[in-house]
Amino acid sequence: MLRLCVLVLAAAAAVTAQESFKCPDDYGFYPHSRSCDKYWKCDNGVAELKTCGNGLAFDATDSKFLTENCDYIHNVECNERTQLEPPISAPHCPRLYGIFPDEAKCDVFWNCWNGEASRYQCSPGLAYDRDARVCMWADQVPECKIEEVANGFNCPAPGELANAGSFSRHAHPEDCRKYYVCLEGVAREYGCPIGTVFKIGDSDGSGNCEDPEDVPGCEDYYGDLDVKALKKLGLKK
Template sequence: MKVFIVLAAATALASAQFKCPVKDGQYEDDRQCDKFYECVDGAATMKLCPDGLVFDPTIRKINKCDQPFNVDCGDRTELQPPKPNHQCPRRNGFFAHPDAAVCNVFFNCIEGEATEVKCTAGLHFDEYSGTCVWPDAAGRQGMQRTRKEDQGWIRVP
């Protein structure tokens, strides 16, 4: 109960410090990339994107939270604490396989539920673009193709 009261007080303080522009809408926080303010009639309500997503003020839709590789956060480098589970470092996003030697498999996490995805033969998962790309573009060092096509790539010591 005490944690809830402290969290509610911190949220109210943050919202009170943000000054809404004249126009209603959603506005980015100046330090935290996944935090934003919803302004209605001059009153700000602080909100957070779902864990793993960040706020993009350029999106014209109501939901302005997107994957980090699609958003330029600039100097807004802070993020909410992660809420990981065994395969998802954050509840939402695309994440490399936990075994660094596995380059062609990644996890798509949606609300903490992981789906394993395998790249098309010959491609590696690239965390910076959230897609499968040619090995040179992924920049995974020390990988070598195995003899069996279905095994993909392995890390060579």
């Protein structure tokens, strides 16, 4: 029993020591010694312990300690400040703040702000890289399954297309605006600029983006939308 009391008192003393802080100056914002998502706010020499939003961390790069800034954890160098508050999750958000990949589709990611998730999708042929946190070619993203890369489209075997060499373009089987580019046997999905569709060329493995009215079978791709106005505004479908 005595040993238990000693351990409890020691733990309490450690917490008290950890939470005590003497302001170096009357005013400023200072990083916590152990927690990356906590910091001290000093006002008239009085220290107040603050905590960033769940998924954010305190940016301690201001050498003058005059900036109060919580940023996404992946943007902050925590170094020896290794502790973080336990995760608080919401739909599509492992933490309330952050940028997170979709668990089902490798070309989709979510931007979470206070638990509200906004869905984003990479451009055709790209997938969200969890480490770099940018959209990259799908075949370069390890989390992307092979069948998800270019929707399972397979490039022609070397020499199969006359005069195509190692580079060729191919129409998407379902979407007039999309097409595949094969480079050294690797398929990547592209999309024509808004207002145009892909037109198969005269020779094997060739083609370009043209006006829908010049592409048989794709004349009504944009329906009743004003194609000229779309092209002028540069909107995405």
